[in-house]
Amino acid sequence: MSDDHSADDGSYVVVARRYRPRDFTQLVGQDHVARALQGAIETSRVGHAYLFTGARGVGKTSTARIFAKALNHPDGPTANPDNESDVAQAIDSGEDVDVIEIDGASNRGIDEIRSLRANVGVRPSRSRYKIYIIDEVHMLTGAAFNALLKTLEEPPEHVKFIFCTTDPEKIPITVLSRCQRFDFAPVESDKIVQRLREIVEAENNTVEEEALELLARRAAGSMRDSQSLLEQVLSFSDGHLTADHVHTMLGTADDQRLHRLAEAMAARDAAAALSQIDEAIAEGVDAGRLAEQMLGYFRDLMAVAVGCEASLMRYAAASMHGALGELAGRWGLQTVLAIVGLVDETLVRIRHSVHARVLLEATVIQVCHLPDLQAISDLAAASGASGAKGGSEKKKRAPVASSAPATAPATPQSSSASERDAVNVRVDSAAEPISAHQATSNPAQPVASAAAASSPPPAASPSSAPVGQASSLTGSSRSPAVAQSPAVAQPAAVPQSAAVPQPAAAAESAGEQAASTTSTDGYPLISSEEAKSGWSQVLQEMDPMTATLAKAAERVDSPEPGVLRLVFPGSSGLALSRCQMPEHKEEILRTVARVTGRRATLQFEATAVKKAEPVAAAKPKNRNRMQRMREIQANPLVQSCVELLGAEIVRVDTPRG
Template sequence: MADTDTPTERSEGHVEAYQVVARRYRPQAFSELIGQEHVAKALTQAINSNRVGHAYLFTGARGVGKTSAARVLAKALNCVHGPTPTPCNECDVCLGIISGDDVDNIEIDAASNTGVDNIRDLRQNASVRASRCRYKIYIIDEVHMLSKSAFNALLKTLEEPPEHVKFIFATTEPEKIPITILSRCQRFDFAGIESSAIAKRLSQIANSENVEIDDEALAVLSIRAAGSMRDSQSLLEQLLASGGKKITASDVYTLLGVAPGERIGGLVESIVSRNAAAAIASLDEAIAGGADVGQLVDQLLGYFRDVMAIVVGCDTSQLRYVLPSQYEQTRDLGSRLGVHTVLAMIQVLDHTSSRMRGSLHTRTLAEMAVVRLAHLDDLDNLAAVVTELRTNTPAPGDAGVKKNISPPPVAAPPVSLASSLAPPPAPRAATPAAVDAPSNLGNRASHRVDPSAAPTRAAQVTLTDDSVKQAWKQVVANLGGMLEHQAEVARDVRLASDGSVVVTFAASDQFSRDMCDSPNNRPTLERALAQHLGRGVSLKFAIDQSVAVDTPTTAAAPSRPVSQRQLQSEVAERPFVAKAVELFAADPNRLRVVPPRQPRK
């Protein structure tokens, strides 16, 4: 029975093998390297000026033309009419390189030849001159897969190869190549190919295959390829294999498992209109139509990326994911949302995409993201309101509306140990009515109350001993750490005749007075008292000499020795030590008491 459906042609018992699109339309000259014009120009000039190096490194993403450029360079060097930047592609050498059968142009897959023994064989063979070509050329693909010992074995040969040997390396991960190898090569970085260039090349291939293809289908294929010509050609190969003389956008959407552009536009419109129910319904329709949930989230992420580009002022040439028919809608959405809202939406979608990779509930996560986007606040208007509150001026769009918004009263914050040890503030102004307002006592600058705001308040406040004592107790309650302990041990607080507050300590506690009277702590206490008293005051510290340190006049009885544990317990019960233990979350049982060192006689 004759096989009438076979895609191959039979002649004299020979079956002609079918070649895929990516192989049949591989670039055969430097002028055909789409998107890599900078590499083609540099290599052409090197050949014309007779400055061809002995080792080249081609780096870039998959499918951008690294191996194709290496083969074109090999043909340019070994063509019977060369060296020439335009190989003939007709001589035996060029045809042998195209088919991969030439014995002097060796292609090695480093992924399957990673060992040092393979490189030793290469070094031995490299010393033998080419049989029929001008140069013996080694093209090593994915060279980063070589082992460390293989790289070391290649170093010397790569630095000083025989005159008839050329090396061309190709890799997608140049960071894995030792620097000793990189320094011996001329490096060329292959860029990702623009979507417009990919679409143009796919259109040429479709015309050569006598197949009609829609412009929208070309746009979707070029966007999905993400800069890789080989990926786009593989997708086109799938569409060609499905039969038919016309490829439509619907065919592409079905093949890729993505939603059509108008469906994505409707979903985005529901989100921007804050209609969560309609957004979920649009998402369900897209999934029911064959779209993959992960692809839908990626499409939304790319769509809002282009909206962001429009918002910040980019032109249509900077758009990467939306179709040409969606440019106007993208511009309208950008003007309605604003840059801050769009950035927040992109962050939500990116977070959702990351979570979906390791979850079994991808659809629920996608629906949750859509609802969250539909309920997202208008962050740009919020920023305008914050600006209005700060400047007390109408926000854009509220011209003529004068709002008088007073800031809420600021409560006095507790004074901490860190604030008590902060650098002293600037000197107090000469006017007694200018009172330091409370501050965070940290790195923030303190605020000063304008005397003109309340010119008679200080004069109306009458201070008494009871009021200053009560204020001192409140200040002590807000203090923390070392200063709190020193303030607590004050024996007396009273109002002096000159209006100052005098705090008296016992003669046995000279350290407490010095601690409160330090240049760092006195301003802190004065500001805190001013907050509670309603006016500025100055502090004075005194020693009560009537309560002197007990000095025995008679011979004291020999004291009983105190154990280390008893001494540790007594020290741990002291207020200052107890506060330090609380601040640093220390274990009191692990305190170590070190007695003072006795002075030398």
Template sequence: MEPQYTVLARRFRPQTFTEVVGQERVAQTLRNAIHDGRVAHAYLFTGARGVGKTSMARIFAKALNCPDAVDGVPCNVCEQCRGISVGQDVDVSEIDGASNRGIDDIRSLRANVNIKSMRSKFKIYIIDEVHMLTKEAFNALLKTLEEPPPMVKFIFCTTESNKVPDTILSRCQRFDFGTISTDNITIRLRQLAEAEGFQVDEAALELVARRAAGSMRDSQSLFDQLLAFGSKQISSADVHRLLGTAPDDRLTGMVDALIERRQGDALMRLDAAMREGVQLEAFTDQLVAYFRDLMVTACEATSIPLLAVGSDCRDLLRQQAQRWGLQTITTAMQILAEAKSRMQRVSYGRVLAELALVRISCLEDLDRLDDLISQLKAGVVVSAPALVAQRAPAHSNSSAPTELPSPSAPSAGQKKSEPLAVLTRPSAPLEAISPPPTLSIQPTIEWKEGCGNDLQLAIADRLNDMTGASVRRSTALAIIGPNVLEFSLPMNYDVERKTLDRPETIARLESVIQELVGIPIRIRFRTVEAVESAAKVKAAATSAPMQRSQIIEDPEDPYLQDVTRTFGVKNWKVRELLAEPSDNPRAETSVE
């Protein structure tokens, strides 16, 4: 029977602190804690996937229990070290928090904690993905975690520390594992290629390292797949065929077409890439990362590594960033990122990608627009309504305004339909330019005592919105002083009074009133007291005629009896109207 193949990530798993790539700070701290006898009872290792959290927990457990350890470095040859390396040591329990997340599992752990270790100095519990434990399980673990037996240690590993309760975090020493740099991943992959006997181009190693996005385990999984896909000699083309990505020259050509606003060329390049096997999602991710590299280059952050292309493309990126400008780059990045998020929810992803490319190619020179705004603030006048057609180089040091060709004499390469703009310095400051004469407005309502009703109707007609409706519900408009108009609203409309009594609403009403009466008017608001409203209601009720009504089935009036027989009327309603209490009643009859 042939031996079963073991993947690279397991065969080349780190066995000592120095082999954990990119986590030297954590390794040094743990070694010093062992050397100085300052080992805590609980640790929390948190960070992204594949950065060495569980490997560091195993190495730490070996360093604590190895009888031949020197300065916190395990020997990796004794029985304890070999058992911990393969996860079969009786005193080191590795628990998967995703599948053992209930309260019963934690109760079983609590019952076994007090049992003394079989052969090692410490009894160690490594709980991976500890954030998957339930709330009840965390609560059951609190007391044991706070006061464990002296020879028991807990090591928690998680990718989402924000889901771990604060009561657990406060009882642990926390170590944050950072992502691994592309250079360190490349070095490690080169070592694996030499150990496996493969010849891999440096560009291919860098591509795999960039695709891993800081995860050593992801890079080893991709590299293992690449070794199975290719031959003994592996190039960057093999990596692109495996991952469905586009080479660097295809990305740079696409961005050149977008910068030069060649929409047709950009769409044809996308179609050619997809026909050659490039995956649409992978290509979109590459373009987003390329725009990110352009943004970083435009900000002159030269020490930050690139994500989309190799380091040999920095000069080309610098030229493209200067031609496009930072504002245009960030806008293009937003457009493509929005299209990318929408592509995940629809079946017409290619259409969205093409739409995004066309929109990006139609972007104006946004950096040049910022320059125009600055020049306008400085007193430069744009003589044509259109924007500048000829784009100036980015980050120009010239402070003087640029005079472009006149629209009447276009250049040889200039389209006749393309508008031009001329920037000139005015002969006088902007403040010295006299404003246009104002037109006199003839008043429509005479400002005098008793004009409130006319003003109320006119204002309500002018303002056909909520403000006009509130003015219409006012009980009265009265002149209470020189050029002062008061609006009165009932007490139950106090909310509307507060709405009207706002600076922007007052300014709007005063402007309308000034147009109506011809002079500036100040306004104010008040609510009518409840006594006044009650008096008005009582007066209205007194002035209205009193009514009393009754239903009569068999009227005594002979005329009504004839009508009843002729038309078949069943009931008659007789209503008595009283104008005043002293007047005689006046009957009014109606048919029901």
């Protein structure tokens, strides 16, 4: 399985080279590639160009050499080459004249590729094929790739190309399409552990199982990296390899230390957490390495938090699955996700700083002072579910926003005290206006709206109820200006008998009088006089874009209390349709409530005379151009666009047909 430790001249050969796989059976972790290449040889379906891709140290170049030995076997291509033949030994040592290995990183120019093309036509010296193995092929220049294309597509029958790369995305698609691609997967940790155990036994040493697991996890799927780390630790030990040797040599912290650090952070004990970091650094653990281990630890904690088994843990020992599950239950998934983000950002900063310890300690203190994000997430989810239920009930009561107010009987006892409190707190504590997007994105908002829609104002505070209710029903929390505006405060003077729904036994005349000024749930309604007198002020207070569209209405009135009707000319179809969009309707209702202190629902109409406006297009076509220009300039919508956007009319096109 291995060669002698040293060559004839006494030079030492490293473990990664001495225990390099020499045939397909020794190739670890790449069974799918080995079976495919063996099948190609056995069925005589060997291609002219192969591309091996994968991370470092997973066996790409070793597989290329094994494949070359199989193709150039003295007795013909075979899936099981004889490693004792002269050809196989020459290929293993890199000295075979017919198997040329080229480093793409140092021979990346067009001159090297031209030299390769000139030698391609020369037949092999003693073997069946001349095989070119180009390692790190993605390092070749664009001109070198272009020079290689034709030879790569139609090489001589005696030439085979094998490309190896860790970054296939940098290879031109024209090259990729000419190769058979094989992706090498990272080697599984248990297979790395098994291979390392075989090497330790071959070296006549002993090892703890935990030490092998640490090396395998540290290698991150790279067999060559694990063997290099093993050799490094073997030189430090006295023949028996322990987990302490691994941590001391590599400057890493053990799993228990990481868990104690996490426990201190979960207990929000920043002083204890900093003491753990100080103790680890005093024992030789690098601060940057400790941050990397923290990221891996919290990755496993994240996996346990979502219900993964111990087999999916990649950085902590499988025996810690139970302890991680208990810690994940205390922290919650959302908090763990936030910690992963914080540690990742810290690692980026550490790579560009010389103060790794300070950055790590600052991050640990941040984690200790994180709020309970899982509890916040659960509360938001519960509020969102309640809001969705309340919103659906409100939609059943008032399905069309622009229709007349619903006349469903009031149910003073239908809402709970907590819902009424949520409404009052939301109205009275608003410090600034909330946009429509914020109102809809806030999960607590639907709850407040539903509560306000289903419950009457508290009888104990009749003066403040109309203001808060008018603000919440128009889709936005009131601003400080609303609270101090005399117009908004005006509804406070409404008698309590008008603010509270009348009982069923009340006189019919009293009910009709109350309905003329308030809705069934106690809101003051807008009247025709208020709609006409206050419309100009409403336009001034409105959002400029919405105001531009609303100015196209030729008449504003209120056919019945609480209904604000905008009548548009028949030619203003665009302005009418845009005003009916939810964002513009909400802006109009909010502004009306802010200026007049009254509740209203919108109703849109278009005049019949203006609907016949398309007939005007049938006017004689001999009108001069200046007349058409003046008519277009006089159009209210065009004037609004010119004023709002700073535009100008540059061309008038005559309608076709």
